Amino acid sequence: MARETFQMSRLANGEAENSLHKQSDQTPHQALNGRCTKLGSDGSTAGPCCDENGGEVSHVICKKKARQQQKEMTFQDMYNNQGLFDENDDEDSDWEPAQEHVEVVKWFCNNCTMVNLDDVIHCDICGEHKESGILKHGFFASPFSQDVGPAEIELEIKERNKDLGSQISTSNSSTAIGFDERMLLHSEVEMKTHPHPERPDRLQAIAASLATAGIFPGKCYPIPAREITKEELQMVHSLEHIETVELTGQILYSYFTPDTYANQHSAHAARLAAGLCADLAKEVFSGRAKNGFALVRPPGHHAGVRQAMGFCLHNNAAVAALAAQVAGAKKILIVDWDVHHGNGTQEIFEQNKSVLYISLHRHEGGKFYPGTGAAHEFGTMGAEGYCVNIPWSRGGVGDNDYIFAFQHVVLPIASDFAPDFTIISAGFDAARGDPLGCCDVTPAGYAQMTHMLNILSGGKLLVILEGGYNLRSISSSATAVIKVLLGESPGCNPENFLPSKAGVQTVLEVLKIQMNFWPALGSKYSDLQSQWGMYCMKTKKKQIKKRRRAAAPLWWKWGQKSFLYHLLNGHLHVKSKGC
Numbered sequence: 001m002a003r004e005t006f007q008m009s010r011l012a013n014g015e016a017e018n019s020l021h022k023q024s025d026q027t028p029h030q031a032l033n034g035r036c037t038k039l040g041s042d043g044s045t046a047g048p049c050c051d052e053n054g055g056e057v058s059h060v061i062c063k064k065k066a067r068q069q070q071k072e073m074t075f076q077d078m079y080n081n082q083g084l085f086d087e088n089d090d091e092d093s094d095w096e097p098a099q100e101h102v103e104v105v106k107w108f109c110n111n112c113t114m115v116n117l118d119d120v121i122h123c124d125i126c127g128e129h130k131e132s133g134i135l136k137h138g139f140f141a142s143p144f145s146q147d148v149g150p151a152e153i154e155l156e157i158k159e160r161n162k163d164l165g166s167q168i169s170t171s172n173s174s175t176a177i178g179f180d181e182r183m184l185l186h187s188e189v190e191m192k193t194h195p196h197p198e199r200p201d202r203l204q205a206i207a208a209s210l211a212t213a214g215i216f217p218g219k220c221y222p223i224p225a226r227e228i229t230k231e232e233l234q235m236v237h238s239l240e241h242i243e244t245v246e247l248t249g250q251i252l253y254s255y256f257t258p259d260t261y262a263n264q265h266s267a268h269a270a271r272l273a274a275g276l277c278a279d280l281a282k283e284v285f286s287g288r289a290k291n292g293f294a295l296v297r298p299p300g301h302h303a304g305v306r307q308a309m310g311f312c313l314h315n316n317a318a319v320a321a322l323a324a325q326v327a328g329a330k331k332i333l334i335v336d337w338d339v340h341h342g343n344g345t346q347e348i349f350e351q352n353k354s355v356l357y358i359s360l361h362r363h364e365g366g367k368f369y370p371g372t373g374a375a376h377e378f379g380t381m382g383a384e385g386y387c388v389n390i391p392w393s394r395g396g397v398g399d400n401d402y403i404f405a406f407q408h409v410v411l412p413i414a415s416d417f418a419p420d421f422t423i424i425s426a427g428f429d430a431a432r433g434d435p436l437g438c439c440d441v442t443p444a445g446y447a448q449m450t451h452m453l454n455i456l457s458g459g460k461l462l463v464i465l466e467g468g469y470n471l472r473s474i475s476s477s478a479t480a481v482i483k484v485l486l487g488e489s490p491g492c493n494p495e496n497f498l499p500s501k502a503g504v505q506t507v508l509e510v511l512k513i514q515m516n517f518w519p520a521l522g523s524k525y526s527d528l529q530s531q532w533g534m535y536c537m538k539t540k541k542k543q544i545k546k547r548r549r550a551a552a553p554l555w556w557k558w559g560q561k562s563f564l565y566h567l568l569n570g571h572l573h574v575k576s577k578g579c
């Protein structure tokens, strides 16, 4: 009964999207063995490792609690309420819901992968047309029908460029792009009840947008693709992890965790992604490129020393950081604005003072995937303060709170640290319209954050794609970021943003902890705290007015309900018409 109450309140809070991620206690080895005993193994398993080096007891307990909570957030558990899931069955990666007799024809949205009933022609969640041209033209495609010809798109681009033309301050061709089509071969083989959100279309949609806008090919130049070597990977990952990933190349398909798939091309794609990131880091740090953008997948920030998880195989940002150090960088800043905490990156660097890791993510007391990233996880073993977690307490977080956190936490700490190389772990799943992140960051917000980080480390900036699952949102966001890399103005004034009450509370919580390690934050904390009372008074009236209209963006509320509806009806027979 207590469990039921918990589930209901969680659903009421709109957390259904978490269910796509499932934390597994299986090691990659176990997961692989479960799939393919044919390959064999020495049977030695290291076990989940994220706590092994954590000295702090409360930290460990918190992580364990978070992990237990993660157990409650899966599709399987949803169905558990309906008595369809056997709790004793540990090997659940090939679990499918029981089929019933009723057939409901559905289609999966090209843009956001969410399922829709056949009688609607626009996606309930993102508004995309059933037969959208998003894959061909990126975000320049019309969301309303597929019938937009190239002439109309060209006209639209001319209009957009006219607007942007006035904002261009400087423009040169020295932004390097890392991209290789072979990374598109990494895809989920097994047909599940729902298309996997981390799909090749993500790169294709961004590439299509960049091409249509004349940015790439055009204003940016490509670097040659290279596979990362085993020696380079060993600077980040255990040999066992590297070999486990390599093994997947010999199997038709396999799973590291129920949501982290591999096919025969995945290991190759992961080597290319990491290799491109390492070479971009060297290209930018050496000054050959002004800055860089790694258009890569599989993503990396959940991949830890010994495990692949959360759609991530090798930790691309960590590989890039170490490549920059080999090239001579002394202090590296990694800012992770993916909506999920980069638990892998944190684990890799939490005892390392030469790499400052700052992450902004939904956390909600550990209920949001992967459950780590509380403000009190701040680094260990002499590297206290070199891990900065900014854990949002709710969904729907927008530009205002992100910019506020940048102004009051990210930039003050980063300036104090004075990095000579900056990496952005740029997931675009906090973007407006993302089916997993359910936040509200706009392309202008991402452009502004890029602009703010660009002043650090003499502009030596490498942006690496992590998550982001609404093709339209990730395409427009990535394009906006690259335009700033090329020298365009971000085009919005951060002074106009007012943070939310919850946003200020999170920032105060972080400042209170981090001021112990970054003394310059002390005055900021007391200033903000004294302004806090005034701020509450001022915004109270405004908020009452606002609440009468809408507390959250309409799509967000509707998206929750609709997603839940489809989720709970997912055991009905599904006919796929999407990609």
Ligand SMILES: [Zn+2]
Pocket: 109, 110, 111, 112, 113, 114, 123, 124, 125, 126, 127, 128
């Ligand atoms: Zn959609």
Ligand SMILES: [Zn+2]
Pocket: 336, 337, 338, 339, 340, 341, 342, 359, 360, 361
């Ligand atoms: Zn993050």
Ligand SMILES: [Zn+2]
Pocket: 338, 339, 340, 427, 429, 466, 467, 468
């Ligand atoms: Zn993410």
